[in-house]
Amino acid sequence: MSESVKKVVLAYSGGLDTSVILRWLQDTYNCEVVTFTADLGQGEDVEPAREKAKMLGIKEVYVEDLREEFVRDYVFPMFRANALYEGCYLLGTSIARPLISKRQIEIAAETGADAVSHGATGKGNDQVRFELSYYALQPDIKIIAPWREWDLTSRTKLIEFAEQHQIPIAKDKRGEAPFSVDANLLHSSSEGKVLEDPWDAPEEYVFQRTVSPEQAPDKATSIEIDFEHGDPVAIDGERLSPASLLTKLNELGGANGIGRLDMVENRFVGMKNRGVYETPGGTIMHHAHRAMESLTLDRGMAHLKDEMMPRYAELIYNGFWFSPEREMMQQAIDFSQRNVTGTVRMKLYKGNVTCTGRKAERSLYSEDIVTFEEGSGTYDHKDAAGFIKLNALRLRLNKMLQG
Structure with missing residues (x-):
């Protein structure tokens, strides 16, 4: 432990890991803990987390329904960009982390906390996403990442710690889960x-x-x-x-x-x-x-958006939602959606x-222009000859120089 901490806001699910973290923070840093549980539509009742936090002695407990904000301010802006990481991943986990981080920082300000903590492991992306967001929103915030500090390196050790400190564990949570x-x-x-x-x-x-x-x-x-x-x-x-x-x-x-x-x-x-x-x-x-x-x-706008998309998706995947370049790209994307x-x-x-x-009322598709039948005078077939010749000029010159 390198820093003194008075109060920390913990992203708390109520599960084994974060319940152990809650007690570990109190023991290791001798600090007050504030818990924050977000309902992002994960499909589980979040209220038990409130009761468990209170049972573990927490006085300041935040449980919030953020589903509308999550979809409106995070999912929808991302989908305007058609964002896909590595061509197929729709970034479901990535896009949730900035909102959780934002509320943790806000709660820290409301409660006078000087630190925040999360339960992400030292091998994954989430630790990066949480902490980049924390620093972007509060540059001098203290961050505690227990998985990078403690020696509770297995589920067996976590359960032993919980039992030693009277932290209740549901019977169906004692066994090793087949996947996370x-x-x-x-x-x-x-x-x-x-x-x-x-x-x-x-x-x-x-x-x-x-x-x-x-x-x-x-x-x-x-x-x-x-x-x-x-x-x-x-x-x-x-x-x-x-x-x-x-x-x-x-x-x-x-x-x-x-x-x-x-x-x-x-x-x-x-x-x-x-x-x-x-x-x-x-x-x-x-x-x-x-x-x-x-x-x-418009074609030019659509193609430019497609060129920007992989970079935009990578920024979100890597945790840079609050970066100036993501915000700059978002303005361009939102302009395209008028x-x-x-x-x-x-x-x-x-x-x-x-x-x-x-x-669409403002469709750019024109049946009159695209038809194989005789359409309006907007498009003259004869114009295509000059268009093709100009585009072929460098190809012709290149072939002529080759002899």
Whole structure:
């Protein structure tokens, strides 16, 4: 221990790890602990965390429903960019960390805390995401990362510590979990243990949010999604709040086996990792948004966005949500969405998402120009000859110089 700490705000789930961390912080730093539990739509009741924190002697306990803020201010802006890390990952875990970090820093200010703490391990990306966000929001904040300090290096040691300090452990939590899970309203992530060999296919019990495509209905589901300025606002004409809309898309996608992903990704800390993800609603939203953009986005703008996207996605994956370059790119992305307003019709069928129709008042698509029949005078076929010759000039010169 290199620094004295008076009060620390702990990102607290109520599970074994963070309950041990809570007591370890008190013993190691002789400090007061404030717990913060965020409901991001992980699908579990967060109220037991409040009762457990109080039982462990915590006086200042924060339990907050952040689902609307999470989708509105984090998920939707990211989806305007069509962000995919390494071509396929919709960044469900990555995008949750900045919001948790922001509230921890705010709570630290409210309670007079001089430190924050998290339960991320020293091997993963989350430690980076949390701490980059902390420093970006509060440059002089003290950060305590127990997994990089203590000697409780196994689940057995954690359980022994809990028993020694009368920390209750549910019976179903005493055994070794077959894999670790992280979840929020956007996705669920499964990794480790039985999933560590990338050659072994994940068993069906790994999947929590989606039926297998083979077991999905034999009849397709058709839905319409309305967009305004790049964000989905309604399903089949029913206007919904951001969190309610994503919840509905999750139900529709999960029932149709949509959104499963098994990938080996490159972690920011340097190693490769195999993850099994389920993002049913997000997958539908991603494809629908691209379909809406195909009608309303200028070619140059669309192609520039696609060039920016891998860099934008990498920034989020690596934990730089609050970086000036991400904010700069977000302004450009949001500018591009001014006319991305209209309706997309999607067909959901056995793991597949297909656009079957799109319409927009400010569509850049013109049937009159694109038709094979005689259209308006806006496009003259004869103009194409000069266009082609100018574009061929360097090719012709290059061939002539070669002899």
